[in-house]
Amino acid sequence: DISSSDRALVEQVSRVVEQAKELQDLSASLISRTSREEDSLRQRANSLNSSIHSLRSSIRKSNLLLDSTLAEKLEEELFRARYLLNEGDAAAFLPSKSHGRFLRMFLGPINVRANRKDVQLKVKEEYNSFRDRTAYLFLFFPLLLIVLRSWIWNGCLPALPVQLYQAWLLYLYTGLALRENILRVNGSDIRPWWIYHHYFAMAMALISLTWEIERGPDCAQKQKGVLLYLKWAIMQGIAMLLQNRYQRQRLYTRIALGKAGRMDVVWGETAGVEGQLWLLCPILFILQGFEAYVGLLLLKTAFLGVISEWQVITCGILLIIMAVGNFANTVQTLVTKSRV
Template sequence: ELHESGASLLWKISNEEQSLRQKAISLESSIRRVRSSINSLISKKLLDPEFARKLEEDLQRASSILTDGEAAAFLPAEAQGRFLRMFLGPINVKASRKEVQLKVKEEYNSYRDRTAFLFLLFPLTLLILKSWIWEGCLPAFPVQLYEAWLLFLYTGLAMRENILRANGSDIRPWWIYHHYCAMLMALVSLTWEIKRQPNCAQKQRGVELFLQWAMMQGVAMLLQNRYQRQRLYTRIALGKANRMDVVWGETSGVDGQLWVLCPILFAMQGFEAYVGLLLLKTAFVGVVTEWQVICCGILLVLMAVGNFINTIQTLMTKSRFKAKMKRSKSKPELD
């Protein structure tokens, strides 16, 4: 009797879930159709732009409620990338309950907080020990230990970010690809022989610059975690961001924060490219001829260029959004 009752309950729950799933999919499809119709009418100049803007705001609000509420669990899960399938297999990582999704996000934020301090302290400690104890020459084991930690760090970030995207977060693909490149660079660096005497300072110049760049990135991560997350919570409260959105890159900052963060980010990207070019130079002039040097140099330049382009695109998007908001505010004043 208990077995039959349990089976009946599961069958009933399954049917109800299927019904809710169909309703959620139908509503999502309706929102897309209405948005497409609005865009078509605007292009044909058959709809007042101001009225269209209000409709778009209502649609955006409805879409946010659908994708950010409990109904999001009944929407079709996005296809998982190869990275997750490679590590976890063909399993669905989308949480069925919103509180579980938010728990994943909070764990990701905690992971970033913990690793940001280590990102700053680890290379700083190595450089201090290099000057005070190791007589200006880094031993191989501590550097390789740091590179192994970087591999663990970037793998963990990429794993968490892929899971967040599967649960509705807005992380841009480039930041995940950036972590893929960083993972590859850390893996290659583990096979890189750290040479000492003679000419230790010249041979380890690239390693020293990389550690200095890592310290700069640690500072940038701390600033992002501290200031931008507060702004993101405000945007979520105003309905301008999804509850699953996270801080990434330089977005979500207000004007004052961007004035602080952008110079640091651009300086860090320029320094990253400089370190990459320096590694390539040392390989081509014959100072250090290992293939790992060339590979790490190319990856650093690639990441620097990608970060710079993505930062510019984000700033342009924010600029267009602010201009649009100013125009919408000025219209009622003129009326």
């Protein structure tokens, strides 16, 4: 003898319980079915990948025997197959580059790989726009510090603003290194060096935080190291802006080609952007030279005894390592590109 409204309530509750069970079953079956199907695609992608590789090498080996136009045609077809596999939706099922220690150190064993190509491209786009935003700050902060130094602070930087700037740099490089590692897991071909380069920059920012900002009468002399560091940072900002412009265009070309589904025009992929690269590189080389120069100056101030903190020496060495590595890797990139 429960009222009709109560009865309705009882019915609704049991319906909800029913629905919850049903939803649980549906979810469990979708998840297990999807993971099974993904496993099978993963196997197929793997075996296709290795057949492409072995076919390529057997074509190369029998190159002398084959008709050269035929060999070329076969290579082209294989290239197309490889491109489809690596750049299409199937790429999600190829083994990903390993997570790397850095990501595991900060995030643990979480999966950061996106299955869908459009999501991957969005991540890359966001990375580019993050770089864009920071490149301007990169120019702005050290410029501001240098200007205020002569206008307001009478040639003597106070510690706090410099340290705030250095803390920002540390955050920035950590963020860049994390994002680049994530991009790598998502199939980017970024050279490991560009990521290591950000580890070195992180180390430099951390070290510079412990660097004592001298006060007192002879601070102008003692702050030479900091000032050099700021000038290098401005240069880095310029390099970043130029590089961003180039990378953005490269990405847009790729997205446009992807959207148009014109996987076959990959040859010409960078054609429109190639020209820019030859313009960008001389500027990069000059900046890299300046980077090494700043490193040497830091070492000089340290060894002449003006400032003798270990921080100055270490930063000098790090700058020189970065300059040499950047130069070597830029050259290698150019060599690889001109060979294709």
